[in-house]
Every structure is written in C-alpha cells, then in structure tokens.
Amino acid sequence: MAINEETLMWVEKYRPKNLKDVVDQHDIVESLKAFMRKPKAMPHLMFAGIPGTGKTTTALCIARELFGTQNWKNFTLELNASDERGIDTVRERVKDFSRYSRGAFGDVPFALIILDECDQMTGPAQTALRRIMETSSRTSRFILICNQSSKIIEPIQSRCAIFRFSRLDRTAMVEHLRDIGKKENVNASSEAIWRIVDYAEGDLRHAINALQTAAAYKDGAEVDEKVVSQIIGEASPKQVQLMLNKAINGDFIEARRVMYDIIGIYGFTGAEIIRQMQKELFKISYITPEQKAEFSNILGEYDYRLTQGANSDLQLSALLAQFARVGKALGDSS
C-alpha cells in the first residue's frame, strides 16, 4: 500500500507484533511463551481484563508466533462476539473456517479463533459456544477475550487457561507514549504525557488516541499540557454532562430533550447512558460529596430497575425526574 504511514491510527501502527513487546504484562507473556514452544499442547485460552491492557494485542501476537508473519491471517479467525448477529453466525463461521483450515500449518495442527467481548454474549449463546468449542476442538483453538471472566459460564471457564490482564502500570504507559512520540517526531512535554496517562485510567489505546489527536492539533509544535486539557475537554461526553447539569438544576424538560439527542445519534442503551452519567457525576465540582452520593444512589436504583423493566426510556426519564427533584431541593435550600 502506498499510504504514508505517518497518518494512520497510531494504536494500530504501534500495536506490538511480538509477545516480548507487549506492554507491562510480563508474567502472562512468560507463561504464553511456554505454549509457543510446544504449540500442540496449547489449550483454549481466556484473556480477561479491563479495556486497553493488551488482550487483543497478545492474541494477535500468538497468531503471528504460531503461524508466522506471512500466513497468520489465513489461519486466524477474528470475531467480535457482540458484533456478530447471534450465535448461529458464530457457529457457521467457525464451522466453515475450521473446515477450511484443517490440518493447518507445519507443527500447528489447528486454526486459531479469536472471539472478542465474550462477556457480551447471552447465557444460551455461551452454552452454544461451549458446544462449538467441543465439536471443533480437533481443528481449532479458541482465544476468548472478555472484560469480566465472572460473566462467562463455568463450563467454558473450565475448558480454558485463564489469564488476567491487570491495569497497566502508569510508568510503563508513559514510556510507551514517549517511545511513540519519538518515532513520530512529536515533541511532548512530560506534564502533557502524564496528564494523558492520568486521564486514560489504564487504557493504553485511549492514551495513544489522545496523544495522536494532540499531535494533530499542534501540527509539529510542542504538545503541552494545555493542548492535552483542551483535547480531553473536547473528547469528553459533553452532552451527557449537559443532561446531568440540566437535571441537577431542576430543568427536567431540557434534560430529557438532550437525552433523546444522545439516544437518537449514538443509539446508546439505557445502561450505557447511566454508566456515562455515573462517570461524569463525580467530576461535577459544584455539589458536595454527600450530594454526589445521594445522586449516585438514585443512579444505582434506576440502573437496577432498568434490568427489570421493559422500556429503558421510561426508566431514564424517571431517573432524570428524581435528579430534578433532588437538585431543585438543593437549589432552594442554598
């Protein structure tokens, strides 16, 4: 491809290609290397951990080590469980793929199937997945990726070697960002990089995207803390913040209107919106910690009702109405 490498997404460009380059997961890498020396003995794997800690990267590195940098794509099927329309699609694709790549390559007698976001699968889908794993075990190895292994049914867990990816060490993240900056000829101040790492909360992709955006803003000039703050501001969920502020200031009607703006464009579920609200609530500076706790409990109550109810819009509306009630009372008393 005749594309100028300078301007691709850096998360992809600097995704480690070899296990040894994976950032800050040394123990896991060491154990995995043992499997790489005797691939026939490799069991199904499960990678669990918060986003941006290297789970997908590690899985892709394993594919490269097993099948070589030339061929790995032919023997690796990458599926996003939450994107595929259902377990039937997964089953069909796995079946077709494992048939096609049977008797695979050199010393490795199986094909690799990487299934991302498995914890988003429903219980019945997971049970079906377990069957698929059994029936294709002679031709395929699975790497299942999830945020919480507890959301995966026991029979699947017991079939996998489970690796828990911990939150990345901040110093390791800083080093990695510096390294990318050097390669991209981006001059970034130490404060700027630490500010990014603080904001990313252990998610390396988040940090790299922020750095790349900051570099685009400065276009060659030094990336300083100021531009990082600006980016963080621009990339923060402004409409969720607006909705929260309107509700807390007692303006229910406007808050509900913003809610529908967000739902309309982004198609978020009720649970996703509540998660965002929870995050943003604690960043608000004009209410006390006690008041935040009160609002947070309302969020918790409606987060639960959402799981019980039928229509998430009603629950979100009711939630905003409770916020407006409490917020109005605060405004009157102060």
Next chain:
Amino acid sequence: MKNDLWVEKYRPTTIADVIGNEEAKTLFVEWLENKRPTKKAVLLYGPAGVGKTTLVNVAGNEYKFRIIEMNASDTRSEKAINRVATPATSFTGLDKFSSEIKGNLLFLDEVDGIAGNEDRGGVNAIIKIIENTHTPIVMAANDIDIEKLRPLKKLCVLIKFQQTRIPLIIMSLKRICEQENITYEFEALEKIAINSQGDVRSAINDLQGLSEEGRTLTEQDTLALGHRNKDISMYDTLKNYFAAKNTVEATNILSYSTVECDDLLMSIGDNMSKRYTDPTKLAEAYNYLSLSDVFRGRVGTENWHLLKYVYNNLAQAAIVDPESYKPFELVTPPIRVITLFWTKPKRTLLTNICTKIGTQCHTSKHEAKMLFIPYLRLMLQQKKNTSTLIKWLKLTPEEVTFLTGLKMF
C-alpha cells in the same frame, strides 16, 4: 332471589327460549340428533353474547347428554386437555344402560383463546381427540380466522352465529321488565338494545344496571351508557387519564382503553412533565411510572397475571396531585419513535464508520464508538494530513463530513 344477576336468572332453559339465530340453532340440533352422516365435531362461532354457550347447554340437556365443559379459565395445555377429554370421549360411561343419559358431550368453550405458551400443544391435542372420539365434541369461539385454528376447522362442522337482531333483544328486555315489575319508556329499551350491538348478555346487564324498582326507566337514563366496545383512542385515553381525580376513575379509564399497554406507557411518559410542573410531584409520578414499567418487564410474554400491577401503578401516577390539573396540549406520537425515525440516517452512518474502524483496528463497533470516534472526529476537524487516514479507514466524503460535524455524546 332479588340480587341475582338477571343474565343468569333469565338464561334460557330450552332450545326454543334461545332468541335469534334460528338457522344456526336448526343446524346444531340436526348435528346433535345425528340425522345425517357428518363430522364428529362442531364449531360454533360468532360475536359474544348471542347465545352459543347457552344453546350448547340447553340442547345438551334436552338431548340427554352429560356435558363436560372446559373453558378459557382452565389452562388448556395438551396435558390438561387430555386429562379431562380423553376419558370423556373414549367410553360412554356405566350409566349408559342404566339411566336416561345418552352419553358424554365434550364442550370446549372459547377455543380461540388457546394461545402461546400457556396452551402449548392445545390445538394439536384437540385434533387428536377429535380423531379418536366416540362422543360428540362441541367447540365455541368468537374469532375463527386465526391461523392456529386452521387445522382444527377442517375437522369440524362450522356453524355461524350472527348478532341477535335488535327487535328480538327489545322483546327479551320487555319480558324481563314485566317479570321484575319495572316500568319503562319503550325508547329506553330501544336505546339499550341498539347500544348492545346485538349482544344480548350485555343488553340484559345494562338493563339491570339502569333500572330501579319503583321508578320508571327513561330514555334519559340510558345516556349514562358508555358506548360499548367503543375504540377509545390514545388521545382520549390520555386526556381522561391525566384528568382523573382518584384511582378508581384512573383505573376505569385504563381498563376501558383499547390502547396497547406499551404504547400507553410510552405516551404517558412523554406527557408527564406537562401534567406535573412541580418537580417533587413530577418525580413522584415518574416513580410510579417507573415501577409500572418494572412490572411490565416482569410480565414479559407469559406472566400476564402481573399486568394488574402495571395498571395499578399507572393509576397512582395519574393522581399524585389531582387539584393541580389543568388541560394541556397532549403529545400523542411517541417521542422515542419520532426521534429514532429522524435520526436513523445519522445512526446508520455512525454504525458504518464504526464497522470500518473495527475492521482496521481490531475492535468492536461499540469500542470504536466509545474510544475512537471522539478522537477521530477531532483529528478530522484539523483538516491537515487527514487524506491518508481517511483512505486507510475507507471513509466516504459523506462520512467525513458527518464525523467532522458530530457532537460528542
């Protein structure tokens, strides 16, 4: 007894007493007498309250059958049907020779009510029983144009019942008034009969509800009759619901409404902030609405007995502050539906972009939306050195314009 329901007190006791539908009555009696070689089962169908159930009972008695009845209030799973019906239809009983009883007659009322999960396999069970039966089987239904009854219809003699004619209903009402010593204006009986739309049962119920001993029933009295089966629209339901003064009134409005439960919940949610302007009252009302939705969730597709809790909470939400009611302009088309309709093109664009990001960056659409879109749109807004990035992600000009102008969620 004075307190008896008149529909029961004056229920016909002979075939001749059943008013109207003479042709259907003749067909049924002929089938029962088995005059011609015919099918083993019969299906009576037609509107409610015209005498189907009554006819089966009186004719069964006149022809000395022991009637074994199952109706919609019984659960009619395959198992339940077989438990009652198989013994009833497979042997005729010991007393066949010793008494006047001719044998059993299995009567399945409201067969169109066999539905979904509760009556799993119900229709098939009935078919099997018809195929093996030694005794007559009678079924009744309001609506037989439903898909699941199709195989059943083939095995039955179909007899259609029509709305009872108005003059016949008036005659019945007259007779009852005379028996009960009620004086009346003829126009009053006429109004009740017309209003019943051919449903004798409801006409008799209305007559009993409106008349008082020692007082003449006037045409004026009949104004109190609600129009039966009237389709109460969303607009009327909402209008009356929000104006309700107490839970009884609110409950009545909800139970007479023909608006579908989910649509109603949504529209009440859309109008709540117009009804209650005080934040405390609004929050209280929404709390009830939220609980109503929680019960709706628990109802799901099978626990319909929980539906009353949905409506109880809805009724509460209507009367949080009855004094504050002022008429307001109602929003009837659901805001959610309208919003999702108008924003659909944008949502599709966003989903497509996220799929493209996902393919290139090994990530799901969801993660692309949360983690890449916020930054990608900022990079594109800079408009410098973006062409190769756009090419790499295979974004169309339309998608680029959309992303550049996209507001953060």
